[in-house]
Amino acid sequence: MLRSIFLDALKNLSGNALRSGLTMLGVIIGVAAVITMIAIVEGGQVWLVNSLERMGTNLLFVWKKRLTVEERQLFAGRNTELRYDDALAIQTRFPDLLVAPIIELDGQLKAGDRDYSGRITGTSPEYSQIRNFRPESGRFVSSLDIKEWNRSVVLGHTIAEVLFGSQPAIGEDVKIGDQRFTVKGIMEPKGEIYGHDYDEMVIIPISTGLRFFQGSDKIRSMIIHVPDRQRMDEISQALHQFLVQRHEGVDDIHIRNQGEFLSAVDQTLLTFRLVLGGIAVIALLVGGIGIMNIMLVTVTERTREIGLRKAIGARRQDILLQFLIESTTISVIGGSIGILVGILAAYGIGDVVARAMPGGGDWGAVVQPTAIAIAFAFAVVVGVGFGLFPAMKASKLEPAEALRYQ
Amino acid sequence: MLIELNHIFKIYQAGHVEVPALIDITLQVNKGEFVAIIGQSGSGKTTLLDIIGCLSRPTSGEYWLDGDLVNTLPDSRLTGIRNKKIGFIFQTFHLLARKTALENVQLPLMYAGASRTVQHDTARTLLTKVGLQDRLRHYSNQLSGGQQQRVAIARALANSPALLLADEPTGNLDSQSGKDILALFEQLHRHGQTIVMITHDPLIAQQAERRITLADGRVVADEYMHHPLPVPG
Numbered sequence: 001m002l003r004s005i006f007l008d009a010l011k012n013l014s015g016n017a018l019r020s021g022l023t024m025l026g027v028i029i030g031v032a033a034v035i036t037m038i039a040i041v042e043g044g045q046v047w048l049v050n051s052l053e054r055m056g057t058n059l060l061f062v063w064k065k066r067l068t069v070e071e072r073q074l075f076a077g078r079n080t081e082l083r084y085d086d087a088l089a090i091q092t093r094f095p096d097l098l099v100a101p102i103i104e105l106d107g108q109l110k111a112g113d114r115d116y117s118g119r120i121t122g123t124s125p126e127y128s129q130i131r132n133f134r135p136e137s138g139r140f141v142s143s144l145d146i147k148e149w150n151r152s153v154v155l156g157h158t159i160a161e162v163l164f165g166s167q168p169a170i171g172e173d174v175k176i177g178d179q180r181f182t183v184k185g186i187m188e189p190k191g192e193i194y195g196h197d198y199d200e201m202v203i204i205p206i207s208t209g210l211r212f213f214q215g216s217d218k219i220r221s222m223i224i225h226v227p228d229r230q231r232m233d234e235i236s237q238a239l240h241q242f243l244v245q246r247h248e249g250v251d252d253i254h255i256r257n258q259g260e261f262l263s264a265v266d267q268t269l270l271t272f273r274l275v276l277g278g279i280a281v282i283a284l285l286v287g288g289i290g291i292m293n294i295m296l297v298t299v300t301e302r303t304r305e306i307g308l309r310k311a312i313g314a315r316r317q318d319i320l321l322q323f324l325i326e327s328t329t330i331s332v333i334g335g336s337i338g339i340l341v342g343i344l345a346a347y348g349i350g351d352v353v354a355r356a357m358p359g360g361g362d363w364g365a366v367v368q369p370t371a372i373a374i375a376f377a378f379a380v381v382v383g384v385g386f387g388l389f390p391a392m393k394a395s396k397l398e399p400a401e402a403l404r405y406q
Numbered sequence: 407m408l409i410e411l412n413h414i415f416k417i418y419q420a421g422h423v424e425v426p427a428l429i430d431i432t433l434q435v436n437k438g439e440f441v442a443i444i445g446q447s448g449s450g451k452t453t454l455l456d457i458i459g460c461l462s463r464p465t466s467g468e469y470w471l472d473g474d475l476v477n478t479l480p481d482s483r484l485t486g487i488r489n490k491k492i493g494f495i496f497q498t499f500h501l502l503a504r505k506t507a508l509e510n511v512q513l514p515l516m517y518a519g520a521s522r523t524v525q526h527d528t529a530r531t532l533l534t535k536v537g538l539q540d541r542l543r544h545y546s547n548q549l550s551g552g553q554q555q556r557v558a559i560a561r562a563l564a565n566s567p568a569l570l571l572a573d574e575p576t577g578n579l580d581s582q583s584g585k586d587i588l589a590l591f592e593q594l595h596r597h598g599q600t601i602v603m604i605t606h607d608p609l610i611a612q613q614a615e616r617r618i619t620l621a622d623g624r625v626v627a628d629e630y631m632h633h634p635l636p637v638p639g
Contacts, residue, residue, distance in 0.1 A: 004516040004525070015504035308500045311461055312561065313489020313517035315482060399488070400461035403500065 005318060009325035023294045023387075024334035027379045030287025031338025032345055034280040034375035035367065039346035040353070041273050042366035048265055051193045052258070056131045058229050059258040060236055062222040062243070067252055078248040084210060084217040086246060087124075090224070093242060097235070098225040100127040101206055105213050109153075109202060110175040111163040118159075120176065120202045122209025130225040133198060138170040138185030145184075145205035149212070153181040156201040157189040176204070179212055232257055284375070288382040295390050300405060303394040307402025310395070319395040320388065327387020331380040338379060343367050407470075408568060408600050409435035409458060414467035416453050416623075427453040428464070429623040435602060437568070440595040442611035443604045445620035451604045452573065454620065458602060459492055459571045460484045472568050489517050493562025497574035499554045501546040507533055507557045508542045514564040532560035536590060552583030559590060570594065572603040576610055588613045 013020045064082040067075065087101035103122040108115055127133070128140040135154065145152045153174055160169050160183075169183045181204065190198035210217055226235050236255050243253050295302075306319055314322075350365030357363060394402055416428040427450045435441055445451045456462035457469060460476055469477045472491055476484065493514075494500075501510050511529035520528070533542055536556040546554055555575060562570055572591070576584035592613065595601055603614060611617050612631065619627035 001516065001519045004522060008513075008516065011505070011509070304500070305502060308502065309513070309517075310485065311459070311488055311494050311500075312514040313485055313565075315485045315517075318517060398462050400456040400459075403461065403496075 002321075005321055006325055009322045010329065012322070013326055013329060019294060019298055020330055023291050023330050023383070024337070026287040026290030026294070027331055027334030027383050028287075028338040028341060029290070030284040030382065031335050031375045031379045032342035033283030033287075034378070035339060035342025035371050036345040036349065036365075037276040037280040037283075038371035038375075039342070039365040039367045040349060041269070041276050042368055042371075043346075043350055043353075043364055044272065045269050046366050047363045048269070052262060052265070054132065054190065055193055055258075056133075056223075056225065057258070058226045058232060059130065060224040060226060060232065060239065061254075061256040061258070062224065062239070063254045063256070064221075065252045065254050071252075075250045075252075078250055080247055080250045080252045081218050082221070082243075082253060084206065084219050086243060087219065087222050089246060090222070090239065090242065094235070094239070096227055098126040098130050100124050100130050100223045101219045102127070102221050102223065103206055103209050103214060103219050105209060107176050107202075107213070109159070109163060111169075111172060114163050116159060116162050116202075118200065118202065120204060120209070120213075122204050122206035122214075124206055126225070127203070127223070130223050131198075133190055134188050135185035136188040138183070140185055140187075141203060141205045146207045149208045150205060151179055151181040151208060151212075152184040152205060154185040154187060154203040155183060156187050156197075156199045156203075158197070158199040159202055160186045176202075177213065229259075232259055280375075284378055284382065287379070288386060291383055292386045295386050299390045299394070302390065303397070303402050303405040306391065306394040307397070307399050307405065310399040311403060316395045319391060323388050323391035324384065327384045328380070330387065331383030334383065335376045335379045339372055339376060342372075342375070407434055408437045408439075408472055409433075409602075410468075410470040411458075412468040412470075414457060414464045414469060416450075416457060416462075417465045426623055428457070431467070431623075431625055433618060433625060433628065435600065437600055438595075438598050439616060440591070440601045440614045441603070441616045441618060442614035443602065443618045443620060444606065444608060444611045447606060448622075449620040450623040451606075451620050453623075455571060455573050455602070455604045458569075459494060460488050489514055490565050491568045493559075493564070493567040493570045495555070495558050495562050495570065495572040495575045497577040499546075499551075499558045499578070501554055501557055501561075503546055506543045506545055507538060507549065507560075510546065510557055511561045511564055514561060518565050528564060529560070532563055533557070535563075536560045550583070551579050552586055555579060555583070555587055556590070559587070563594075568600060570599055570601045572601065574605055575603065576605075576607075584610070 062082065067080065084101055087099050090097065091099045100123050105120045105122065106118070107120045108117045123141065124146060125141050125143055128135070136157070138154070140154055141152060144150065153176065155163070155169065163169065163174065164172065169186060172183050174181045174183055187198070187201065192198070224239070226232050236257050240253065240255050244251050247253070309319060346365035346367055350363065354363040411431050411433050414428055414431040415426065418425045418427055431454065443451050443454060453462070457464050460471070464477055467477070468475060471487065474487065476487060479487070502513070508526070508529050511532055512525040515525040515528055530542060533539060536559055538553060538556055538560070541549060541553060546557070549557065576587055579587065588610065591601055591603070605611050614631065616630050617627070618625060
C-alpha cells in the first residue's frame with residue numbers, strides 16, 4: 001500500500017508537470033540565491049584577506065597628523081615634522097623592528113627615446129621585506145646605496161616594460177630629472193592592492209631622494225614591521241611616546257595598526273554579509289511565496305481531489321503521506337537543481353567581478369558547504385511546509401464539504 | 407435490511423441562524439432494492455445522500471448501515487465503510503484528471519490495500535464490464551461524458567460495495583448516454599446490486615422500483631412504482 005501511494009504521488013507530479021515545474025522554480029530560485037550570495041561574500045572575504053597578506057603582515061603605519069592653525073601657532077618653532085632622523089632613531093631604539101621610511105616625488109624618467117612621468121618612491125632596503133615585494137631580477141635598494149647616496153633605481157614590472165620593452169634593463173642608465181641613475185633591479189609583478197599599483201613603482205634610495213630632489217629631511221610616512229603579532233599594540237604605544245618625546249611634546253603623529261585596519265575590514269564584511277544575507281532570505285521567502293501561490297491556486301482542485309480520495313476510502317494519513325511525498329520530491333529535486341544553478345551562478349558572477357574589478361584577477365566565489373546545507377534545508381522545510389499545509393486543512397474537512405469545495 | 411435511518415436531523419449553522427436541511431427522516435432500504443430519492447433543489451436530497459454515503463454526519467438520529475450504527479463510529483472506521491461498502495457515482499463524475507481510466511478505477515483498490523496486480527486485473531475486468539475495454543489507457547479528458555461516467559461506475563464497483571450511491575448520475579449527460587447509464591444500472595440491479603439514486607427528474611426516477619419524495623427536508627411520499635419484489639441478496 002505504501003508503495004502504491006508512493007507511485008501514485010510520483011505519477012501525480014509527472015501528470016501535473018506545469019504545476020510541479022512552477023513549484024520547483026520557487027525552490028530553485030530560493031536555494032540558488034542563497035548559495036550564490038554567500039559564495040560571493042565569502043569570495044570577497046578571502047580576496048580581502050589575501051590582498052592584506054600580500055601587503056605584508058604585522059604592520060604599523062606612521063603618518064604625520066595635520067595640525068590646525070591654532071596648533072601650528074602654538075607649537076611654532078618646535079620640531080613638529082616627521083623626519084628621516086625619526087626613522088633612524090626608531091631603528092636604533094627598537095632594533096628588532098624593520099623600519100621603512102618613505103618619501104614620494106613626482107618626476108620624469110628618460111631611457112633613450114622613451115620616457116615616463118610619474119611618482120618616484122624613496123625608501124630603505126627594509127621596504128622590500130616589509131611589503132613582501134621582491135626583485136625579479138637584479139637587486140633592491142641596498143644599505144650601501146643609502147650610505148653613499150647612490151643613484152640607483154629599481155623599476156616596477158610595468159615601468160621596466162615601458163622604458164625598455166623586452167630589452168635587458170639592469171645596468172642601463174635612466175635619467176630622472178637631470179640626474180643619471182643606474183637600473184639595479186626589476187621588481188616581480190605584484191599587481192594592484194587597494195588602489196596602489198606596485199608594478200608602476202619607481203624606487204630609489206631614500207637618502208638619494210632627500211639629497212638630490214627634496215632638499216629637506218621630511219618624510220611622508222613610515223611602515224614598520226613588528227615581529228611579534230602579540231606586541232603590536234604595546235609597540236605602537238611605545239613608538240607613539242617615543243616620537244612625541246622627539247617632537248618636544250607635540251602630539252603630531254598617527255600610528256595605525258594593521259590589525260585595526262583588518263577589524264575595520266571585518267566590520268565592513270559583516271555589514272556586507274548581513275545585507276546580502278537579508279537579500280538571500282528575501283529570495284528564499286519569494287521562492288517560498290511562489291510555492292505557496294501555486295499551492296493556493298490549485299487548492300480548489302486539490303481539495304476536491306482530497307474529498308474524492310476520502311470518499312473512495314483514503315484515510316487522513318494516506319492523504320498526508322501522498323502530499324508529503326509530492327512536496328518532498330519537488331523540494332529535493334528543486335533544491336538539488338538550485339544547488340547546481342547557485343554554484344554555476346556564483347562562479348559566473350565571480351568571473352565577471354574578477355574581470356571588472358581593478359586588481360581583482362584572483363577574485364573568485366567561494367562556495368561554502370554550510371551555505372549549501374542551510375539553503376537546501378530551508379528550501380525543503382518551506383517546500384514541504386507549504387505543500388503539506390493546504391493538504392492538512394483540506395483533509396480535516398468532511399468529505400461532503402471537500403468534494404463540493406468551490 | 408441494508409439501510410435504516412431513524413429520526414435523522416441535519417441542521418446547518420449559518421452564522422447564528424440554524425438552517426434545518428433534514429427533519430426527522432425515518433426510512434429503510436432493503437438489500438437489492440433500486441431506490442430513487444426525488445425532490446426539488448433545496449429539498450435536502452443531497453444532504454440525505456451525504457449522510458447515507460457517510461460523507462457527512464447527521465446532527466441527531468440513528469443511522470444503521472449493514473448492521474453498523476455508523477453515526478457513532480470514528481472517522482477512521484467511516485473511511486473503511488466508504489471504501490468497502492459504498493460505491494459513489496457523482497453528477498460531475500469526479501474522476502481524477504491526468505489519470506487514465508485504469509488508474510482511476512484502481513484507486514479504491516489501492517486504499518483497500520490490494521496488491522498492484524489485483525488492482526490492475528480488477529480494474530481491467532470492471533472496465534470491460536462497463537464496455538470500456540478499448541479505453542483503459544485513455545485519460546479522463548480524452549473520454550466523452552458517458553464514457554467518463556462509465557469509468558466512475560467501474561470505480562464505484564471496485565470493492566464490490568453493498569450499496570451503490572448515485573447523485574444525479576445522468577445530470578451532465580446527453581439523453582442517449584443517460585439512457586445507457588440507466589440501462590447499466592438496471593443490469594446491475596438485476597444482478598442484486600442495491601442502488602440508491604438521487605434525481606430531480608421524475609422520468610429518470612421511473613427507472614427505479616421505489617420512489618421516495620423529499621420536500622423541505624421531510625419525506626413526503628414513499629411509493630413502490632411497479633414490481634415491488636426486491637431481488638434477494
